[in-house]
Amino acid sequence: MLSLLAATAAVSEAIQWAELGLRPYLFEIGGFQLRYYSLAYLFGILLGYWHLSRMIKSPGSPMAQRHADDLFFYCTLGVILGGRLGYAAFYKPDLLTSIELFKLWGGGMSFHGGVIGVLVAITWVARRGNLNWLRVCDYIAVNVPLAYMLGRIANFINGELYGRPVESDVAWAMVFPGGGDVARHPSQLYQAGLEGLMLGVVLIALFWLTRARYRPGLLVGLFTVGMGVGRFVNEFFREPDAHLAYVVAETGLSRGQWLSLPMIAVGLAVMIYAFTRKPIGTTKAPAAQTA
Structure with a gap:
């Protein structure tokens, strides 16, 4: 009885999401809604493209602007197709044989699937342009966290993917x-x-x-570890999908969390590889021979 009263009191003191005045769309015309989730994807990709275009103008870039343009197109496809197929494969396999798979507006995207899709896109562009695959991954990785942050903020605005019930006094607990x-x-x-924000700031600062960009694999390795650890920790607070409880x-x-463990292992391996190789541009020219 006491625990029930305590739980009731906790709910009454919690922030009511419904009272924040949020809605999942910016505006509605007829039956069309411009949803914040779609805007998050759009602005995240555009922000990444803008920053990548600035990055490749710095010394030591592994690509030209035309390659960045190709990556913008193919990575966008990779995020959408990989994210949706990954969601179906990892979380809801019955979608693979259903027309519902193509209803992207209904929600359901996998971060891990999106990563795989982006890796396929990078591989395609790198092979066509004869680019250093690992260094291209470094440059792309720097731009992912802030775009990811926008997507999670959109999830909050939608009132979806909320967390588990609080087990103690949490001032910012919410009722969704x-x-x-x-x-x-x-x-x-x-x-x-x-x-999103923390990992993005670290990668951009590095x-x-x-000179982190001169160690091929360091930035993408750190990104992979950071995302894996962050996701693993945050899953303790996130409510699992009902069908995967x-x-x-x-x-x-x-x-x-199970999908994040191999991410962490791969990221650590790539970082070790990066630190055991000489940074690019450090090879000394042979000494001049004297007569």
Whole structure:
């Protein structure tokens, strides 16, 4: 009885998402809605393209502007197709044999699938342009976290992908319309801050303020580790998808956490590789021979 009263008090003191005045779309004309989630994808990709175009003007760039233009197109396809197919493969396999797979507006995108899609796009552009694949990955990786941050903020605005019920006093706990009369963690904002803003600032600072870009694999390795660790930690606060709750019950970890473990391992391996190789541009010219 006391626990029930305590839970009721916690809910009454929690922030009510419905009272924040948020809605999932910017405006509506007829049956068309310009949704914030779509805008997040659009602005995230455009922001990444703009910053990549500035990055390649700095010394030591592994590509030209025409390659950045190709990457803009193919990575966009990779994010959309990889994200949707990854969601179906990792989280909802029945979509693979359903027309619902093509209804992107209904939601359901996988970060891990998007990463695979982008890697395929980078491989395609790098092979066509005879570019250093690992260094192109470094340049793309720097631009992903801030775009990811916009997507998670859009999830919060939509009131979706909310967190698990709070187990103690949390001043910023929220009651989401789809989550019942329960105070929950706003895990979308946790992910936006940790995997998005924080990781993005670190990578951008390393690129512009250090010589990290001259160690092939260092930036993309750090990105992979950072995303993997961030996702693993944040999954403890995020509510698992209803149809995948059994994974947590059976293994103690969510599907997202299991997918993050190989990311961390691969990222660490790439960083080790980067630190065990000489930075590019450091090879000394042979000494002049004397007569």
